[in-house]
Amino acid sequence: MKLSRYNLFFSDHEGDCLIYNGLHNTLVRVDEEVKNFLKEIKLGKECSPPKKVLKTLEKKGIIVPGKINEKKIFKVFHAQEKYNPSKIFFSIIPSFKCNVDCEYCYQKSLRESKNESITPMNGGTINKTMDFIKNMAIDTDCDEIIILWYGGEPLLNTKIIIKILDGLSLWLEESGIKLKNHIWTNGTLLTEKILNKLLKYDIVFQLTLSGPQEIHDSKMHWGEKSTFQRIIKALKLLQSKGAKFLIRVNVDKDNFCYMEKLLEDLKERVGIGLNISFYSILPCVEPFFESCTYDQSCLSVEEKGKIPKLWKLASKKGFSVVFPPLSRRVGCIHGRAYSFVIDPLGDLYKCITEVSYEKRKSYKIGTIGNNGRLKVTDNENFYDWMNSDPLQISPCKDCPFLPVCGGLCFVVQRDYSKISPGYSCPNKTIVYSQVKFQISQRFPQYFQGSTP
Structure with a gap:
């Protein structure tokens, strides 16, 4: 033994x-x-x-x-989840347009470049998108479809979202397939009228904050308007309607010390019991457009080790800290076989960030054909992505945390041979603390009077 x-x-x-x-x-x-x-x-x-x-x-x-050999067991578990057709995922970008100017945004020049992808999805692409989702559901015999609405700012194109959801809902209901939605929005455009239209669907809203008002407004600009106040208003609206929502807090070198003030502001203005998560801003792993100059503000690997303090602080102040599931055989939904990113032109990618690369077309795996099916235009991209294996790269293959996090980002896995040999896993400093914190939340009786 x-x-x-x-x-x-x-x-x-x-x-x-x-x-x-x-x-x-x-x-x-x-x-x-x-x-x-x-x-x-x-x-x-x-x-x-x-x-x-x-x-x-x-x-x-x-x-x-x-x-x-437990690595072989993990390899099987990883493959089972990677190719599991019971849930299929679609990240839909109706347009790259956005109404705000975020300091850390990696899509700025994409929007400024007068690229055709700035134009919202047209009617033909909308119809092909619906056909693609239906055909994929039929081919996989799935039980559930999860759609992530992304941008730009997705609420600039609410009509497109509703048209696609209306076009899918009855068919999915008759087919016995569940539909879940997530909308990642800056929250500034959310109104009662828009919310009432969206609430008939199963939707979780994610709104992002970057600190208390003075800090957040310095990072997310919308002319002379306070984006922080608009987001607080949106949170209150979501709360009053009983909508499901999550507050994502972006953490960097500049705002870390203001997190307690943000939590106090949220308690005072919105209330306690709110779902909240903390994410460190990530440096670019591929040349984005030149407007993305935020790398210098990203937390170092050592600084990320302080994020567990924010979980404890938020929990102590009455927030519900949200994490991914404790055990993940695949670290990201984009690593699954039946997960696709659909851009405004109907082009298909495997990763939501690769759509924003300066040379993004070279990462395209295909497009939606006129028959509403996947038309692979770059077999190498598709199979390079699907052959990514965390057991083949040094930071993951002997790591005791591998079944917890599911392995490094798939972009890093795929391009690992091009990365510095001294590359250090950005998650290693917090995974142990994350597991301990989640166990303490589920079994508080084991940690009475102690600090998890």
Whole structure:
């Protein structure tokens, strides 16, 4: 017997040991005696724990037979999720137009370049998009469709969103297929009229803040208007209508120290119990347009290690901190086989960020044909993407956190050979803290009087 390579160890408030296994998404609590058994197993010593204890540890995946290669198990789990057709994903960009000017936006020059993609989807592309989604649903025999509405600012094109949803809803209902939607919006254009039209669909709204008012408004510009106040107004509207929403907070070097003030502002102006998440601004991994000059404000790997302080602070102030699921076999929806990004022209990509690259056309995998089906125009791009394997790159292949995060960003996986040999995983400093925090939220009795 040997210990699983994917065990993570924590101490509870009584000094007992909690062991979380990411491969099987299991949690056990053991006393000092069992902990000593595990130490002996790790050292390769002969030991005879009680049969009941041994059986439980085996069942939970905490200990495994010596000949078992858990990387092969993860590889199978990864492939099962990657090619699972029960859920299919579409990220739809009706237009790249936006009404605000965000300091960290990587799409600015794309919008300023008089590119044809600035024009909203036309009627022909709308119809082909609906046909593509329906055909993919039929071909995969899926149970659920998830659509992410993206931009630009998607609410500039509410009519397009509603036309597509109206065109899909009855057909999906008759086919017994669930439809879920996420809209990533800056929130400044949300009105009661627009919200009432959208609420008949299953939609989660995500609105982004970058600090308290004076900080946020310095990063997200809309003429002389306060974007912060407009977002607060939108949050109150969503709350009053019982809509589902999430507040995403972008964290960087400039605003980290203002996060407590932001949380206090939200409590005072909107209330407690709000769903909130914290994300560090990421540096560019590919040449975007020159207008993206935000790299110098990104948190370093070490600075990201402070983000768990924000989770604890938000939780203490009555917010509900939102994370991805604890166990992820594929780290990003764009890594799934049945996940596509549809741009305003009906061109298809695998990643939402690659649509904004300066040489974006070279990352296109195909387009929607006149028959409403995928027309692959670049087999190499498509198969390079689908052959990405976290077990083939050094930061992931021996990492104990791999089943928790699902591996590095697929863009990094695909292009790893071009990246500096000294590349360090940007998530490693916080994954352990994230697991511990999520366990403490689910099982608070194990952390009474202690700081998770």
